[in-house]
Amino acid sequence: MCHAHHRGSxxxxxxxxxxxxxxxxxxxxxxxxxxxxxxxxxxxxxSQGATRVLGTANERLAFFQGSSNPTVPWHGYPVGASSPxxxxxxxxxxxxxxxxxxxxxxxxxxxxxxRGIL
Amino acid sequence: xNDAIRxxxxxxxxxxxxxxxxxxxxxxxxxxxxxxxxxxxSLQATVRAESDKRLGLAFDYxxxxxxxxxxxxxxxLANIPAAREGIFACLDDPQSSTIxxxxxxxxxxxxxxQVPGYVLDCAVYGNRIFTCTESGLFETVLPSQNFRDGYxxxxxxxxxxxxxxxxLGSRLVTSAGDRGVFDREITFGLGSEWTTDSNTAPxxxxxYSRRVSFASYSVLNYKGLPAPSLIRTRTxxxxxxxxxxxxxxxxxxxxxxxxxxxxxAGALDGDEAAIDFRVVGNSNNQLLVRNSGRYRVVSLYTxxxxxxxxxxxxxxxxxxxxxxxxxxxxxxxRVRAGFLMEQFDAVGIITERGSYDLIQGSTxxxxxFPRSKFYHDAFATVSSSHVDLVGFLELA
Numbered sequence: 001m002c003h004a005h006h007r008g009s010x011x012x013x014x015x016x017x018x019x020x021x022x023x024x025x026x027x028x029x030x031x032x033x034x035x036x037x038x039x040x041x042x043x044x045x046x047s048q049g050a051t052r053v054l055g056t057a058n059e060r061l062a063f064f065q066g067s068s069n070p071t072v073p074w075h076g077y078p079v080g081a082s083s084p085x086x087x088x089x090x091x092x093x094x095x096x097x098x099x100x101x102x103x104x105x106x107x108x109x110x111x112x113x114x115r116g117i118l
Numbered sequence: 119x120n121d122a123i124r125x126x127x128x129x130x131x132x133x134x135x136x137x138x139x140x141x142x143x144x145x146x147x148x149x150x151x152x153x154x155x156x157x158x159x160s161l162q163a164t165v166r167a168e169s170d171k172r173l174g175l176a177f178d179y180x181x182x183x184x185x186x187x188x189x190x191x192x193x194x195l196a197n198i199p200a201a202r203e204g205i206f207a208c209l210d211d212p213q214s215s216t217i218x219x220x221x222x223x224x225x226x227x228x229x230x231x232q233v234p235g236y237v238l239d240c241a242v243y244g245n246r247i248f249t250c251t252e253s254g255l256f257e258t259v260l261p262s263q264n265f266r267d268g269y270x271x272x273x274x275x276x277x278x279x280x281x282x283x284x285x286l287g288s289r290l291v292t293s294a295g296d297r298g299v300f301d302r303e304i305t306f307g308l309g310s311e312w313t314t315d316s317n318t319a320p321x322x323x324x325x326y327s328r329r330v331s332f333a334s335y336s337v338l339n340y341k342g343l344p345a346p347s348l349i350r351t352r353t354x355x356x357x358x359x360x361x362x363x364x365x366x367x368x369x370x371x372x373x374x375x376x377x378x379x380x381x382x383a384g385a386l387d388g389d390e391a392a393i394d395f396r397v398v399g400n401s402n403n404q405l406l407v408r409n410s411g412r413y414r415v416v417s418l419y420t421x422x423x424x425x426x427x428x429x430x431x432x433x434x435x436x437x438x439x440x441x442x443x444x445x446x447x448x449x450x451x452r453v454r455a456g457f458l459m460e461q462f463d464a465v466g467i468i469t470e471r472g473s474y475d476l477i478q479g480s481t482x483x484x485x486x487f488p489r490s491k492f493y494h495d496a497f498a499t500v501s502s503s504h505v506d507l508v509g510f511l512e513l514a
Contacts, residue, residue: 050462058445058446058448058462060462081328081448082398082448083342084342084343084396085342093236093252106480106502107482107502108480108481108482108501108502109480111482111483111500112448112462112482112483114236114238114252115238115239115281115282115483116281116295116328117448117449117460118448118462
């Protein structure tokens with residue numbers, strides 16, 4: 001179900017890394033499915049109030065990329081403004097609005113997400 | 119309460135999105151996008167009316183005239199413990215160090231078009247307001263001294279999401295994510311002259327960006343790499359208008375982006391092996407660098423006549439940067455005293471003397487005014503029910 005990338009020490013400095021253990025990562029994926037925050041074939045996750053740190057660079061978001069091939073596991077990784085590598089992969093405005101309307105995040109977290117600093 | 123630092127806060131109730139202090143005016147963006155202005159002297163008068171003489175003086179030094187904190191008479195006075203205690207003991211009580219100022223009666227709406235989209239960042243420079251939103255970059259010109267008279271025209275400079283902006287030397291630079299860094303000259307013309315100038319579109323000077331910031335007269339472009347790219351500028355001295363009485367330094371061109379990873383790593387040599395370091399932010403040309411879990415401040419020298427150099431700052435003590443504070447920081451902001459640290463649910467500061475927690479609790483955003491004459495050591499926070507203007511004083 002969940003790919004083992006973003007855990008080892010290979011390609012250090014170019015990939016974000018999970019700060020949570022593997023079972024928690026899989027629970028996070030299940031929660032992302034429940035949230036239903038879809039984006040281009042993937043799923044976004046944020047904890048209630050974004051209080052939970054998920055990555056070693058203080059990332060509080062996660063993205064799980066699906067595959068058109070059902071035998072290929074989902075590829076999940078923590079995402080944040082401090083993640084290494086060249087990426088501005090932030091949740092789309094619709095996902096942020098959905099989280100805000102559902103009470104998943106408050107106005108302070110919404111602002112930080114839209115500004116791309118979280 | 120931290121024994122080594124005191125704060126003073128002016129709280130302005132209301133649902134605001136952002137704010138700026140400029141030429142004696144507090145500019146406030148409502149969450150609707152409408153723009154309002156409040157004279158700072160009205161805030162100051164209310165604070166004085168609501169407090170005794172000592173507290174009023176403390177608020178002047180810490181918020182309304184932060185330049186006074188760096189004057190020789192003040193620093194000499196503040197070095198006498200009894201004098202310092204006599205003036206600033208009034209800030210020991212957190213209750214009395216926060217003064218609420220309702221602005222409903224002293225607020226004026228600025229007549230201009232509302233910018234579309236969520237306001238992500240703004241800057242006020244050269245009688246212009248630059249607003250970054252999800253829909254683009256907008257320039258509003260403010261022809262009158264008090265921003266209230268007549269209509270203030272607005273143009274759209276970019277039509278895609280712009281994350282942040284910085285201004286200096288008659289230029290603006292913006293960070294637009296995958297679309298890169300954009301630059302444009304800021305002219306000082308008004309009327310038809312401005313209309314002509316405003317047709318000049320910003321030009322791309324780098325192809326990718328998470329955030330940009332001026333460091334002296336160069337641009338740092340943060341890209342998710344260990345060190346930001348450095349875009350050095352060409353500058354000259356000139357009078358901005360025909361009747362100007364003095365010359366200013368203006369940027370008249372950019373060099374190609376260059377990597378400074380080697381220079382920063384070299385600066386850390388002899389400290390600890392620089393294997394896994396990262397520049398987490400800057401305050402002007404001071405870089406805050408994480409290296410193997412420890413933090414150092416590195417000074418960056420970008421004089422166009424010499425090679426770019428970096429070396430560990432002598433002004434920041436080895437133990438002045440708290441790893442706990444730096445590790446959890448989302449964004450650094452420049453203030454005169456050092457690095458203001460915007461965290462997930464707190465605001466802290468790193469100065470040459472030490473690291474301090476200033477505010478506990480979540481805020482929407484933090485704003486500083488580093489190029490302001492009066493407010494360069496104050497900052498503001500925006501929350502869902504109010505904005506705070508905050509000043510601070512180290513007692514040690």
